[in-house]
Amino acid sequence: MRRILIALAVLACAQARFARAASPGRVAVFALVVTNNRSSSLGRPDLQYADDDGAHYYRLFHSVAGGGDVRLLTTFDRQSLSTYPDLVPVSRPPTRAALVTAVEELRAGILAAHKAGFATAFYFVFAGHGDVVGGKGFIDLGDGPVDGAFLEAQVISRISADTQHIILDSCNSFFVFNPRKPGGRRWATPRDMALGFSGRYPNVGLLLSTNSDAEVYEWSELESGIFSYEVRSGLTGAADVDGDGRVSYAELAGFIEVANRRIPREMFRPRIFWRGPGGDDGASLFPFTRVEGRAVVLDGASGSGAARAIASPTCTRRPVSSRCSCRPRPTSR
Numbered sequence: 001m002r003r004i005l006i007a008l009a010v011l012a013c014a015q016a017r018f019a020r021a022a023s024p025g026r027v028a029v030f031a032l033v034v035t036n037n038r039s040s041s042l043g044r045p046d047l048q049y050a051d052d053d054g055a056h057y058y059r060l061f062h063s064v065a066g067g068g069d070v071r072l073l074t075t076f077d078r079q080s081l082s083t084y085p086d087l088v089p090v091s092r093p094p095t096r097a098a099l100v101t102a103v104e105e106l107r108a109g110i111l112a113a114h115k116a117g118f119a120t121a122f123y124f125v126f127a128g129h130g131d132v133v134g135g136k137g138f139i140d141l142g143d144g145p146v147d148g149a150f151l152e153a154q155v156i157s158r159i160s161a162d163t164q165h166i167i168l169d170s171c172n173s174f175f176v177f178n179p180r181k182p183g184g185r186r187w188a189t190p191r192d193m194a195l196g197f198s199g200r201y202p203n204v205g206l207l208l209s210t211n212s213d214a215e216v217y218e219w220s221e222l223e224s225g226i227f228s229y230e231v232r233s234g235l236t237g238a239a240d241v242d243g244d245g246r247v248s249y250a251e252l253a254g255f256i257e258v259a260n261r262r263i264p265r266e267m268f269r270p271r272i273f274w275r276g277p278g279g280d281d282g283a284s285l286f287p288f289t290r291v292e293g294r295a296v297v298l299d300g301a302s303g304s305g306a307a308r309a310i311a312s313p314t315c316t317r318r319p320v321s322s323r324c325s326c327r328p329r330p331t332s333r
Contacts, residue, residue, distance in 0.1 A: 027120065056228075248276070
């Protein structure tokens with residue numbers, strides 16, 4: 001009953017807002033960002049920067065979505081509480097119950113957007129610990145692990161957005177949505193995904209930090225997970241190879257691959273898996289030109305390599321060469 005009342009209240013507010021803002025061809029963006037430093041296993045140390053990743057992802061999606069169309073589930077550590085005081089009131093603990101509530105709220109907003117004539121895009125982002133047991137991958141929420149079956153039932157199948165984009169930054173992330181059969185390969189192929197998860201949800205695209213039962217890392221000097229840092233840098237324009245104002249799955253994957261070449265130790269380089277909705281790797285992943293802010297444009301014609309800042313309704317663009325020049329102190333996710 002409580003879930004129904006929440007959904008009805010959110011739906012009423014959202015319908016009024018979208019009725020005022022309706023614009024032909026406009027895409028309404030919704031996002032659920034879930035990050036968790038804690039591990040459900042004593043064998044894995046707590047992370048330091050998953051909560052920071054949550055703050056950065058929240059701000060990124062908040063810059064392209066409506067004011068109430070982004071949810072942040074995280075628990076800030078002491079340092080992050082002082083770094084992101086403005087996000088403390090809007091964040092909730094990363095628990096199963098909070099996730100289900102957030103999904104119902106966003107679901108109501110998506111239904112209202114459809115009624116107002118909007119196309120819709122939904123993003124689910126997770127950064128934190130993950131593992132695989134018996135071939136089944138899972139991610140750690142604040143009150144315990146959840147597997148792909150839970151996410152499919154409680155998130156993906158509940159959301160009626162035209163497109164969904166799932167971004168996971170955790171160890172063994174591929175096997176969250178495509179469990180490995182006994183004796184199966186420890187790495188993924190596009191055919192594996194086509195016959196599995198993507199066959200069930202053709203409108204859902206996946207960008208995963210591993211394509212196998214592998215570890216991923218965070219770096220202290222980035223104060224972020226390596227994969228999440230690269231994803232955000234690419235989404236905010238650096239991966240827009242053809243300059244069309246949007247970042248596709250293939251463009252972001254290529255950007256991450258190039259960025260990872262500068263990571264000195266091969267074991268720390270993410271080995272990612274991606275597949276766009278409907279198997280289209282050229283599908284748009286993020287319309288970065290909608291981000292409010294300032295752009296930094298590299299003036300190659302000057303020959304000096306200097307950057308000039310210009311006023312623009314776009315985001316910050318960073319050169320690829322600056323991606324991974326730090327000295328790492330990695331922690332496994």
